[in-house]
Amino acid sequence: MAVLAAVLWTANPASGAGAFDYTACDGGQISTTIWNDGHGDIFSLNKPAGIDRCEAAGAAGRTWSNNSTYWWGWYFDTNSDNAQTVFQWKSWGTGDQQQQNYPVLMKVEGGRLKVWYVAPGETWQSVGTTAWTAGSWHKLELGITTRSDNTGSFEVWMDGTKVVGKTGVRTWDDMGNNPRWGTYGTGINGVNSHVWIDDLKLGQSRADVDQGRPCFRSGLRGSPCAVMITAWGEGTLLRISGPHWSQCCRSRCGAGRGWGGGG
Ligand SMILES: [Ca+2]
Structure with a gap:
């Protein structure tokens, strides 16, 4: 966790x-x-x-x-x-x-x-x-x-x-x-x-x-990595949101912090 x-x-x-x-x-x-x-x-x-x-x-x-x-x-x-x-x-x-x-x-x-x-x-x-x-x-x-x-x-x-x-x-x-x-x-x-x-x-x-507005919507604030998992799970979301989404969330949740921890 x-x-x-x-x-x-x-x-x-x-x-x-x-x-x-x-x-x-x-x-x-x-x-x-x-x-x-x-x-x-x-x-x-x-x-x-x-x-x-x-x-x-x-x-x-x-x-x-x-x-x-x-x-x-x-x-x-x-x-x-x-x-x-x-x-x-x-x-x-x-x-x-x-x-x-x-x-x-x-x-x-x-x-x-x-x-x-x-x-x-x-x-x-x-x-x-x-x-x-x-x-x-x-x-x-x-x-x-x-x-x-x-x-x-x-x-x-x-x-x-x-x-x-x-x-x-x-x-x-x-x-x-x-x-x-x-x-x-x-x-x-x-x-x-x-x-x-x-x-x-x-x-x-x-x-x-490093938690703010562009990467996730209200109601999902507590767990940005979980939001990213959702985004990957729904490819359309990621495509619609464009590179800013993926770049922002990668910097927030990637680089050794892991995807599996649930935030
Ligand atoms: Ca404000």
């Missing part, structure tokens, strides 16, 4: 900004909306022209520590292909209190998702990039193993495909770090940047946060 995912925290859009530790969106708006697209309630983070950022940070009731592994999964959409910084593993403190302002950082820029490792000394290293389509949901998964020496690591997946696997890096700053999601950039101060987040959750492995 396979072990079901251990989700440690979820950001419920019904809680609004209260799902997070704090927000940085003065002049903008963090709210809950619904598009009737199957996602139910979703977070809306709207940065109007005239301010640099609209971000939500941390997880209500949770702290983060060195020598730990965290995985976050979330659906993300942007109104433009230039939302700039959309995720920061942001260090606490300012100036000299920090050695790394944001060890792991993700941007949507020029129609691409771009991932950086930012080493001490503000040394930016591009570690992965992939095409980004504004106006569509993308499933993002980020895992960070925190180390204040150079033995940390992180991974980024988008829509079931690994974009980044980086090892031998420093992922925990002197005063600690905190996740931030949203849209930020001085270069986009003059324009509206609007982003949306759904199904944001925290776990200890990728499997914990």
